Amino acid sequence: MTEDKYDVQADGQRVNGTVKWFDPVKGFGFVLSDSGGPDILLHANVLRNFGQSSVADGAGIEVTVQQTTRGMQALVVHAINPPEGAQAAPLADFDDVDPEVMRSAPLEPARVKWFDKAKGFGFANVFGRSEDVFIHVEVLRRSGLADLQPGEALGIRVIDGKRGRMATEVTAWEAALSQS
Structure with a gap:
């Protein structure tokens, strides 16, 4: 939420x-x-x-x-x-990840590098870190969002996953700032 x-x-x-x-x-x-x-x-x-x-x-x-x-x-x-039932569909990228690990990942402030809704993914950068963070469109949907714009400020929970650094949740920027 x-x-x-x-x-x-x-x-x-x-x-x-x-x-x-x-x-x-x-x-x-x-x-x-x-x-x-x-x-x-x-x-x-x-x-x-x-x-x-x-x-x-x-x-x-x-x-x-x-x-x-x-x-x-x-x-x-x-x-x-998130929309009703948004958590129901499993995301294969997180099959091997303990749900508690995803929930307990810190919420970090980040900016969208790019996002292509048609392709179903994009990338963001967490402030102070050089690596890209993969964002899947299904993670957006589960977070109650539909699209992202380049340069948009976000709060994201990040884990090390099958595709490298991956967002498990996307929130408003202010939510991440209050936890950092």
């Missing part, structure tokens, strides 16, 4: 919901509130303020919303959770 570390209070109501869809190229998407009601507009700038450039369709999300003349809009993202 990715959570904000700042208790940003904005005028509005805190809502739990599910990402209906989000298109980083268009710069927006929509959230369905768990309590029903109209779709909630999620603008890319609101997501970027949380430290992410994308969010996976079906991801759980906690946002502060406000009614505007154009409908309900998200003002602040507080948390992003």
Whole structure:
């Protein structure tokens, strides 16, 4: 789970919901509130303020919303959770790795070197280290994200795996900074 570390209070109501869809190229998407009601507009700038450039369709999300003349809009993202069932599909790269080792790996601040969603992978660099860290698209999905942009700041849990240094989780930048 990715959570904000700042208790940003904005005028509005805190809502739990599910990402209906989000298109980083268009710069927006929509959230369905768990309590029903109209779709909630999620603008890319609101997501970027949380430290992410994308969010996976079906991801759980906690946002502060406000009614505007154009409908309900998200003002602040507080948390992003992986889509239901995201942990169900095994990732062969981690078959031989103890799940406790993955969970206990430190969360480290990093920047995206490049990521190609069509290829299904990319690389990041942890600050202060020269080696690349492999990021699989399935790890993004399990982290509640859909895509990464070059230069984007992240928090990642890294292990030594079948492909060398590999990310097992991707979070907001602020989460890694608070643990380093």
